[in-house]
Amino acid sequence: MAYVITEPCIGTKDTSCADVCPVDCIHPAPGEENADTATMLYIDPSECIDCDACVEACPVDATMAEDDVPAQWEVFKEINRAYYEQGHEAGEGMVKQYLESRG
Ligand code: SF4
Numbered sequence: 001m002a003y004v005i006t007e008p009c010i011g012t013k014d015t016s017c018a019d020v021c022p023v024d025c026i027h028p029a030p031g032e033e034n035a036d037t038a039t040m041l042y043i044d045p046s047e048c049i050d051c052d053a054c055v056e057a058c059p060v061d062a063t064m065a066e067d068d069v070p071a072q073w074e075v076f077k078e079i080n081r082a083y084y085e086q087g088h089e090a091g092e093g094m095v096k097q098y099l100e101s102r103g
Protein backbone atom coordinates (compact mmCIF):
# COMPACT_ATOMS: atom_id res chain seq x y z
CA MET A 1 0.00 0.00 0.00
CA ALA A 2 1.00 3.65 -0.11
CA TYR A 3 -0.45 6.99 0.75
CA VAL A 4 -1.97 9.25 -1.87
CA ILE A 5 -2.51 13.01 -2.25
CA THR A 6 -5.97 13.90 -3.55
CA GLU A 7 -7.95 16.85 -4.89
CA PRO A 8 -8.03 19.21 -1.86
CA CYS A 9 -4.27 19.76 -2.29
CA ILE A 10 -4.97 21.58 -5.56
CA GLY A 11 -4.99 25.26 -4.73
CA THR A 12 -3.71 24.68 -1.19
CA LYS A 13 -0.32 23.09 -1.71
CA ASP A 14 1.11 24.46 1.52
CA THR A 15 3.80 21.73 1.59
CA SER A 16 3.32 20.79 5.27
CA CYS A 17 3.27 17.13 4.31
CA ALA A 18 6.66 17.32 2.60
CA ASP A 19 8.09 18.90 5.77
CA VAL A 20 7.09 15.96 7.96
CA CYS A 21 7.62 12.99 5.64
CA PRO A 22 10.47 10.95 7.17
CA VAL A 23 11.54 9.44 3.85
CA ASP A 24 11.19 12.55 1.64
CA CYS A 25 8.84 10.86 -0.79
CA ILE A 26 6.56 13.90 -1.33
CA HIS A 27 7.49 16.19 -4.22
CA PRO A 28 8.01 18.74 -5.57
CA ALA A 29 9.05 20.12 -2.16
CA PRO A 30 9.98 23.81 -1.75
CA GLY A 31 13.15 24.66 -3.66
CA GLU A 32 12.92 21.61 -5.91
CA GLU A 33 12.48 21.70 -9.66
CA ASN A 34 8.84 22.49 -10.62
CA ALA A 35 7.94 23.43 -7.03
CA ASP A 36 6.51 26.81 -8.02
CA THR A 37 4.45 25.65 -10.96
CA ALA A 38 3.16 22.24 -9.80
CA THR A 39 -0.60 22.11 -9.34
CA MET A 40 -0.28 19.89 -6.29
CA LEU A 41 2.21 17.66 -4.50
CA TYR A 42 2.56 13.93 -5.18
CA ILE A 43 3.56 10.92 -3.08
CA ASP A 44 6.01 8.40 -4.53
CA PRO A 45 4.30 5.05 -3.89
CA SER A 46 7.54 3.13 -4.20
CA GLU A 47 9.13 5.09 -1.33
CA CYS A 48 6.19 5.72 1.04
CA ILE A 49 6.45 3.70 4.27
CA ASP A 50 2.81 4.21 5.35
CA CYS A 51 3.80 6.13 8.49
CA ASP A 52 0.66 8.34 8.48
CA ALA A 53 2.59 11.53 9.35
CA CYS A 54 1.33 13.42 6.29
CA VAL A 55 -2.30 12.81 7.23
CA GLU A 56 -1.92 14.67 10.51
CA ALA A 57 0.03 17.47 8.81
CA CYS A 58 -2.38 18.25 5.99
CA PRO A 59 -4.74 21.17 6.76
CA VAL A 60 -7.27 20.11 4.13
CA ASP A 61 -7.27 16.30 4.57
CA ALA A 62 -5.85 15.71 1.10
CA THR A 63 -3.49 12.90 2.13
CA MET A 64 -4.82 9.45 2.88
CA ALA A 65 -4.01 5.76 2.73
CA GLU A 66 -4.66 4.24 -0.68
CA ASP A 67 -7.41 2.06 0.78
CA ASP A 68 -9.23 5.11 2.15
CA VAL A 69 -9.43 7.04 -1.13
CA PRO A 70 -13.12 7.70 -1.93
CA ALA A 71 -14.49 6.66 -5.32
CA GLN A 72 -14.56 10.17 -6.80
CA TRP A 73 -10.80 10.56 -6.21
CA GLU A 74 -9.81 7.07 -7.33
CA VAL A 75 -7.84 8.51 -10.25
CA PHE A 76 -5.44 10.23 -7.84
CA LYS A 77 -3.85 6.84 -7.08
CA GLU A 78 -2.85 6.70 -10.72
CA ILE A 79 -1.93 10.39 -10.79
CA ASN A 80 0.50 10.11 -7.85
CA ARG A 81 2.08 7.00 -9.36
CA ALA A 82 2.30 8.48 -12.87
CA TYR A 83 4.09 11.56 -11.57
CA TYR A 84 7.04 9.36 -10.58
CA GLU A 85 6.86 6.70 -13.26
CA GLN A 86 6.18 9.00 -16.21
CA GLY A 87 7.40 12.37 -15.00
CA HIS A 88 6.21 15.83 -14.02
CA GLU A 89 4.45 16.69 -17.28
CA ALA A 90 2.51 13.43 -17.32
CA GLY A 91 1.32 13.86 -13.73
CA GLU A 92 0.36 17.47 -14.25
CA GLY A 93 -1.42 16.56 -17.49
CA MET A 94 -3.55 14.02 -15.67
CA VAL A 95 -4.51 16.58 -13.03
CA LYS A 96 -5.53 19.00 -15.76
CA GLN A 97 -7.59 16.29 -17.43
CA TYR A 98 -9.24 15.44 -14.12
CA LEU A 99 -10.18 19.08 -13.50
CA GLU A 100 -11.60 19.44 -17.00
CA SER A 101 -13.65 16.25 -16.68
CA ARG A 102 -15.01 17.42 -13.35
CA GLY A 103 -16.11 20.70 -14.97
S1 SF4 B 1 2.62 8.10 4.89
FE1 SF4 B 1 4.59 8.73 5.77
S2 SF4 B 1 6.09 8.00 4.31
FE2 SF4 B 1 4.13 7.99 3.25
S3 SF4 B 1 4.02 9.97 2.24
FE3 SF4 B 1 3.00 10.18 4.21
S4 SF4 B 1 4.61 10.98 5.57
FE4 SF4 B 1 5.64 10.12 3.78
Ligand code: SF4
Pocket residue numbers: 005008009010012013014015016017018041057058059060061062063
Ligand atom coordinates in the same frame (compact mmCIF):
# COMPACT_ATOMS: atom_id res chain seq x y z
S1 SF4 C 1 -0.16 19.23 3.42
FE1 SF4 C 1 -2.00 18.74 2.18
S2 SF4 C 1 -2.46 20.63 1.06
FE2 SF4 C 1 -0.39 20.82 1.86
S3 SF4 C 1 0.90 20.12 0.16
FE3 SF4 C 1 0.54 18.36 1.47
S4 SF4 C 1 -1.25 17.35 0.61
FE4 SF4 C 1 -1.17 19.38 -0.26
